[in-house]
Amino acid sequence: MSTLNNIYNTDFSGKAVCIENLTVNYGGETPAIEGVFLNVEDGDYLGIIGPNGGGKTTLLKAIIGLVSPASGKIEIYGKRPGKTGRLIGYVPQITVLDKSFPITVHEVVLTGRLTSAFTLFHKYTQNDREKADELLDRIGICNLKGRMISELSGGEFQKMLIARALAVKPRLLLLDEPTASVDVSSRDQIFSLLNELNKSMTILLVTHDLSAVSSHVKTLACLNRRLVYHGGAELNEEVVRALYGCPIDLIAHGVPHRVLKEHEESE
Amino acid sequence: MLLSIFQCQFVYNALIASIFASIVCGIIGVIIVEKKLVMMSGGIAHTSYGGVGLGYLLGFEPIIGAFFISVLASLGICYIKRKGGTRSDVVIGLFWSLGMALGILFIALMPGYPPDLSSYLFGSILSVTRTDLYLMAVLTLIVVLVITLLFDYWKSYMFDDEFAAIIGIKTAFIEYLLFILIAMSVVVLIRVVGIILVLALFTAPTAIAGLLAKNLKSRMVYSVIIGSFFCLAGLWISYVFNIASGATIVILSAIGYLAIYIAISIKPHTKRKQSYL
DSSP states (O other): TOOOSSSSSOOOOTTEEEEEEEEOOOSSOEEEEEEEEEEETTTEEEEEEOTTTTHHHHHHHHHHHHSSSSSSEEEETTTTTTOOOSSSEOOOGGGGOOTSSSSSSHHHHHTTOOSSSSTOOOOOOOOHHHHHHHHHHHHTTTGGTTSSSGGGHHHHHHHHHHHHHHHHHOEEEESSOOOOOOHHHHHHHHHHHHHTTTTEEEEEEOOEEEEEEEEHHHHEEESSSSSEEEEOOOOOOOHHHHSSOOOOOOOTEEOOOSSOOOOOOOO | HHHHHSSSSHHHHHHHHHHHHHHHHHHHHHHHHTTTTTTHHHHHHHHHHHHHHHHHHSSOOOOHHHHHHHHHHHHHHHHHHHHHOTHHHHHHHHHHHHHHHHHHHHHHHHSOOOOOOOHHOOOOGOOOOHHHOOOOOOOHHHHHHHHHHHHHOOOOOOOHHHHHHTOOOOOOHHHHHHHHHHHHHHHHHHHHHOOOTHHHHHHHHHHHHHHHOOOOOHHHHHHHHHHHHHHHHHHHHHHTTTTOOOHHHHHHHHHHHHHHHHHHHHHHTOHHHHOOO
């Protein structure tokens, strides 16, 4: 806990995300995350890493308002989760979506332009279509706009989801494992795109890809049920040990090397 | 011979009923299959049997009872689904059998001779009355209207309801609406294929359309056309051979699906195949 920054800083102004003593349970009493304090500054580029089942996705879903916390407080630009309107752009894990759904790339991006009030016989305007084209162009998959999503590669699918999130015009972009099922060149393209986007929006990224975070993000948070580290983007042995409690391949700045010695898993 | 069939009022009613049933199945079936709500729809359909029994017991039109009970069941099941939790399938199983049990109990409590219930369980399209047709027409119209009025929202909800919720679309409203539409569709289908066979008509035409159609709208349209074909062909076969119409329609749908599935599997270089297998 001593590694936490800003624990007692309750000044919510200028904060993209403010989380105080957050506990979220799985269905029953088992906490997925527990006692998390986290402040994300406006304009930050935060990477959240941690082992599988460490609560990363749960934390994202709590911020978005898809799961409700057992206790604690979350504010996004001063608003409660679920009441954030179009402040948040969300890029879910690819695996949760049905790739056989009959929809084109362009149509998926257009869904990001839907507004909350129901319009009967809703039709996307010319402006909506142009915006979607513009985003696909920016992401670099404009040539695929008429494709069915079933015909996309992992990287193309991921880029499409980013374009859809950007169609919302968010201030805060949340990404869940954006490089999980993506080839290396798409991964690099996605990270350089995120660097570019970070100039105009706050980014919060959940990943198990350690090389990605240490070389791209500005700040780092490590989550294994509890938040065990939050600070600069440099990983060190102590942090990784606290996080995983077991050996791991630590890859820094794109140069793979094993930092920690093999040792028995300890609880 | 064929002309003389059309001159009978009951055959004419049956044809119209088949068309209504195919329309609601085609549209709602696509959503049910895509959102993996087939079993929940089965739960709603079977619970409606309680309403049929209640109608007989209290002396009102059983199909109206089925309508109210299935709407109630759909709201209950939607609530359980939204609450999540690992026990939702258990609760739906209970709904399923409780509805049927209540139906049996109500009919046992009813004075006089018990009515013939097999027409509700297995459908009896040739005994569709004018009142049934009016009710089916209204429900079909509501289903078609609700889906077309909000089509872009349905598409967004079906592809990724979490994302839709985040950008502020009222997905809870959409979901409850969907469940009410499922209940309405069930009521339309009860007279045609019956409570027990409803699931076949929700799934078979939709699954075939899924193998053939490219986009969502055409998937729904194909599904309506395929459903109409099965209903009309099944009706004709049952008329000619004098066998149960609901069962014939269902068997025909299942055979149709298997045949097309096998045909597509044999042709390994079809583009559609990649996304479905």
